[in-house]
Amino acid sequence: MKYFLKTKTNREFELLFKVRKVKDPGEQLKEELRKELREFLYLSKFEIYIENPETKPILERLREVVFKAEDKSFLLIGNEGSGKSFAIKQLLRERDFLYLDLRYFRKKVLIYQGKEREFVNYFSTQPLVVFDNLESISKKTTSFKLLNSIKELREELSKPNIFISSAELDTPEESFFDSDWEKLYWSSPSQPFALELIKSLLTRFYSSLRLTESAIVLLSFLLGNNLKVLINRLLKLFLFLESFEYTSSIIDSKELKELFDELFPLKEKKELISYEDNSQLKAICRKKNFSIEEIRSSSRKKRIVFERDQIIYIMKEKLNFSVLDISRILLKSKSGVFYSFKKILRKREDETFRDYFDYLTKI
Structure with missing residues (x-):
């Protein structure tokens, strides 16, 4: 028996049946929201802010709310790619706020199944919440009902909200906002x-x-x-x-x-970004003699992982792709791409590695 307890077989047995500690939903939510806020606030060196005279009055109105403790809430509407989220990012850099990307709201809702009240109450404690990509939520879903509960509770507590949408809401959804809300239109x-x-x-x-x-x-x-x-x-x-x-x-x-x-190419001109047949990825791999198939594979070989890290760094830092876009181009998870990028940023704190890596990623 003593011999068995020391064997590799037993160690594997213990590992297989080890009871994993389940992460508390509240802590998991806070962790995800902190990560989402970090990603939102991150600036690549190419993200420079130039004030657009046409949108200056809107920013001034928003500035009044977030820095003068007004309890007003806003719906900010503008075309996709018009820079509204980026402007909000610049405006709120010195302000304590919570950022919620509604494209991933359903995932958070699933974590809290059976604890919806606790989920709604968490958002009521935040001084200011920015709800981005409102157009991504359908009115007929559970997610929309929970979002409405969060909004109503925050309104009762006189806490400001900023909703951002890339599409004009249709008539049924307009009732989501009462007459006290200001609707602002962001110019392209x-x-x-x-x-x-x-x-x-x-x-x-x-x-x-x-x-x-x-x-x-x-x-x-x-x-x-x-x-x-x-x-x-x-x-x-x-x-x-x-x-x-x-x-x-x-x-x-x-x-x-x-x-x-x-x-x-013509195909890429018609699309925002060509994910499946991305010309940027092709050109970088051709220049560096990397295999696209290996980069997109699930291989964990050190060489391939390091080459993949280089591609991710180049696309994020030099070509200004978002983590989501890179994940879709490389067929990787969003969290995996973000982990790779943060790993390289940490390693680059060492001067020797930074010089070496910058040499490798010069294309």
């Missing part, structure tokens, strides 16, 4: 604003690239007014001009248009 970026943003990014990060004024103006029209698409394509364009040593000392509008058409 205009062409002059896009032009200013392009010039700022070019000056700050790619000053060695020289584009004629007509080429920059052309870019502002080609890239459109969806900020997510604009920045993603702009950084890809600048990066490839540097990486592949574009020979012209000054790039004019004709050369730029030819290069733009080459870099962005």
